[in-house]
Amino acid sequence: MRPSSRPSPRERIAEAARTLAEAGVPTPGVDARLLAAHVLGVAPLEVGFAQPAGDFEARYAEVVRRRAAREPLQHITGSAPFGLLDLAVGPGVFIPRPETELLAEWAVREVGGVDKLQPLVVDLGTGTGALALTVATRCPHARVIAVEKSPAAREYARRNAEAVGARVEIVAGDMTDPQLLSELRGRVDVVVTNPPYVPETGELDPEVYRDPHEAVFSGADGMREIRGLIPVASGLLAPGGALGIEHDDTTSGAVRSLLLADASLTAVTPLEDLAGRQRFVTASKVTANQPTEDPWPAPSTTA
Structure with a gap:
């Protein structure tokens, strides 16, 4: 680079990636490019072709500083x-993670298999509305109800529903x-939930603690909300209805044990994420004269 020339966006991105790497950001190159695209107002693949405005460097330096401080x-x-x-998304609502997309796909498949003109779906703890809106946009014939305790999160869910034009x-x-x-x-066909499930700890990435505490952590073992929601979901389900729960990768056996303890649920099955970790458990409500069954027994908790 000649001393008199201004650094190009590509060079600024490389410099930002080094800054983010030094700050411990897990994906510094990706984040540096995404931040540049955000400031430039273009898609990430168009960053190299964009013509930056005169204030680009100052604005980009500011967002890189914020990311280096581990702001999500x-x-x-x-x-x-x-x-x-x-x-x-923003402060006050849980940031949806990519692995939850697998649970969303499961819910869409289940709704697609319901033999009703208007399947009824309930998303417990909707947050941004990620699960509910996926079902509503992919299965527009369904009635989708999104339950959320936090007023701030409900506002984000409303904004997102309006943005995609979904009926939720x-x-x-x-x-x-x-x-x-x-x-x-006794009337709901599918209950899906990504509840708080992380055990109380201070050892996670700094970004995790920027999410609302009550949307992430769930007691010492990460099971408090799951224990409470299972009887609620079981009571809502119609005969043959399906339940899908996301959980911590250390608690699959514990979640299955709770589901097996509910005599009205059957077909308790773990599902894996893309990394091969058991991160979801599904079950269905028994129908008349249908015995309960468990193709995937929960691990023994005795020594």
């Missing part, structure tokens, strides 16, 4: 991709409340 990338850009959706009923409620949606008991 999604809080800086204001959005998070989730499947085919681009969801508004957003309801204030606690996923562990035995009276939740009592008027729908």
Whole structure:
């Protein structure tokens, strides 16, 4: 580079990647490019062809500084991709993770197999609306109800529903409340949930602690909310209805044990994420004269 020339966006990105790497950001090159695309107002693949405005360097330096301080990338850009959706996020709402897309796909398949004109779906703890909106956009014939306790998160869910033009009923409620949606008991075809499930710890990446604490952590073992929501979900399900729960990769056996303890549930099955970790458990509500079964017994908890 000649001394008098101004660094190109590509050179600034390389410099930013080094800064982010030194700060411990796990994906410094990717984040540096995504931040540049955000400032330039272009797609990431178009960064190398964009003509930066005069204030690019100052604006880019500021967002790189924020990311180096371990502010989540999604809080800086204001959005998070989730499947085919681009969801508004920010302080006060949980940032959806890519692995949850597998649970969303499971829910879409289950809804597609329901032999009704209007399947009924409930998303417990909707947050940004990621699961509910995926189902609503992919299965527009379904009635989708999204339950969320946090007022801030409900507002994000409303914004996202309006942005994608999806019909979702957003309801204030606690996923562990035995009276939740009592008027729908025994009528719901699919219940899906990505609840708080991380064991209380101070050893995670700094970005995790920027999410609302109550949306991430769930007691010492990560199971508090799951224990509370299973009887609620079981009561809501219609005979033959399906339940899908995301959980920590250390608690698959514990979740299965809880589901097996509910005599009204059957076909308790673990599902793996793309890394081969058991991260989801599904079950279905028994139908008349159907015995319970467990093709995947939970591990013994005795020594």
